[in-house]
Amino acid sequence: MASISSLGIGSGLDLNGLLDQLYAAERSKLEPIGQQIETQQVKISAYGELKGALSAFQDATQALNETTLYQSLSTSISGDAVQAAANGEASPGRYDISVDTLATAGSIATQRVDSLDTVLTEDDSELNLTFANADLNQRVAIEAGSTLQDVRDAINADPEAAVNASVINDGSGYRLALMSKQTGSDATLLDTDFAEMASDATLTDVTIEQAGQNAAFTVNGISVESASNQVDDAIQGVALDLQSTGQSSLLVEQDTQPAREGIDNFISAYNELKSTAGRLTAFNGADGQAGELIGDSAVRTIESRLRSDLGNGLVGEEGHQRLDEIGIALAVDGRLELDEQKLDAALAENPEAVGAFFSGADEANGLAGRLDATLSQLLDEEGALESAVAGAENRIESLGDRYVRMEQRIDTSIAHYQTQFSQLDAMMAQMNQTSAYLTQQLGMLDAQMGGGGMSGQ
Structure with a gap:
């Protein structure tokens, strides 16, 4: 409100102060x-906090809906001959x-050249690389005037050349x-045809320094041969690195730790969601403070639907049908309690049965799938939240909008008061002048x- 500095001067009244009070x-x-407005803004912030807790619970729920979580295997090895890793297809x-032998790559070397500056080719030519496996054969283009280093670079620049040159x-x-880039007997480099490439006899002497050989080993007495030291098909589901x-000795065992950690995360995420909802809807009688969402219907809907999903069994499913059968119970306060030993x-007894309870025959049939569907609905754009x-x-x-309209009405009222006070001030000033004149x-x-x-006396 813009004040009028002269208001009240004529009448001597504190009209500005009175106008400020009005x-x-x-x-x-x-x-x-x-x-x-502030209450609604606080509610929106509280809804955001609740949404974050719901999303975290959904992430933990979706993790339990992965069947591979319950098929984890661990490997332990004694001895230094191999390293190994197992996947879900392996058998404990x-x-x-x-x-007995490791797979090696084949190698050859040319006759000695006295100087690196020696030119080996006067004309454009080709170097023919011949392998035990003809599918690896390749002809490499060599430019005229090439030295030993130029030939090396041309070979290494050819992506189809199955060798590394040095x-x-x-x-x-x-x-x-x-x-050879590959190992095994098929990768043995038989010849390089340097004689056809070179302009003289400087590279005609080629020595096979090492023939490629396959790896040879036994698994429980069964002989196995491999062109590579990385063997994925000798033991089903086990990758061996010779x-x-x-x-x-390799021991493959069932590993229940990933499933246990996933279930722990699931329980923690739900209890955190429950704590968040409880704090947002609580009432503190001592100081009269109410939670931001006390009595909120959306919170009641969320809690009711999740409690129903957690409490109801899996109808028609074999094996475990209720959470309490695997040591998880809904407490009186609505939180999940865990019996670790159970x-x-x-x-330990049957991890697949626990997995079937959470993940079901497909993504929708287990408890995790049912909860995930509910959470997706609750978090949907048209959901309760x-x-x-x-x-x-x-x-x-x-x-x-109501605030703006009321502000406009107030400004109109104050402007009306200013007009009336100005008229009053002018009238009082005139009355004061008249009074002073009469006095x-x-x-x-x-x-x-x-x-x-006195003069008459």
């Missing part, structure tokens, strides 16, 4: 609306592995060494009358 009194009518058991100084000169010749026993948020936002918008005239008249009496 303005403050009118503005106080806006406070309830502002408080209502003990495997004795004896590695230049080696043997102390008396330089040789071009080629090693490290050295020697003996190793859950550990259920997982988003509907409550939309309702609060609509109320804020409506209250905001002056009466004073002069009294003086004249008094003076005339």
Whole structure:
């Protein structure tokens, strides 16, 4: 409100102060609306907190809906001959592995060249790489004027060349060494046809330094041969990495730890959701403080639907049908309580049955699938939570419009008061002037009358 500095000067009244008091009194009518807007904003923030807890519970629920969680296997190895990792297709058991030979790559080296500057080719030519496995054969283009290093670079630049080339100084000169990228006997490099490529006889002498060989090992006495030291098909579901010749024993066991951790996370996430809802709907009688969502219907809907899903059994499913059968119970306060010994026993005895209870025959039939569907509905744009948020936002918008309209009415009223006060000030100023004039005239008249009496004596 813009004050009028001259208001009250004519009348001598504190009209500005009175106008300020009227303005403050009118503005106080806006406070309830502002408080209502703030209440709705606090509710929206509380809904956001509840949504975060719901989303965290859904993440934990979806993790339990993965069948692989209950099929985890662990491996332990004695001996240094192999390393191993098992997946869900492996069968628990003990495997004795004896590695006789490791798979190696084939390699050859050329005759010695005295200088790295020696030009090997005067014309464009090709280098023919020939392998025991003809599918690996490749012809590499060599440019005219190439040195030993240029040939090396041309071979390494060809993506189809199944060798890695390098230049080696043997102390008396330089040789071009080629090693197969693959291991195994099929990767043996038989010839390089350097004679056809070179312009003279400098590279005609090629020595096979090492023939490629397959790995040879036994698994529980059964002979196995592999072109690679990484073997994925010798033991179903087990990836072997042959490290050295020697003996190793591999033990594959059921690992219930991932499932146990997933169930622990599930219980913790639900109890955190329950705590969040309880705090937002609580009433503290000692200080009269109420939770932001006390009495809120959306919270009641969420709690009711989740409690129903957790409490109802899996009709028609074999094996476990209720949470309490695996050591998880709904307490009186609505939280989940865990009997660790009972859950550990259920997982140790039959982890697949626990998995079937949570994940079911497909993603929708187990408890986790049922909960996930409910949570998706609750978190959907048209679900209970988003509907409550939309309702609060609509109320804020409506209250905001009401606030603006009332502000406009207040400004109109204050402007009317200013006009009236200005008129009052002008009228009072005129009355004061008239009063002063009359007082002056009466004073002069009294003086004249008094003076005339004395002269008459």
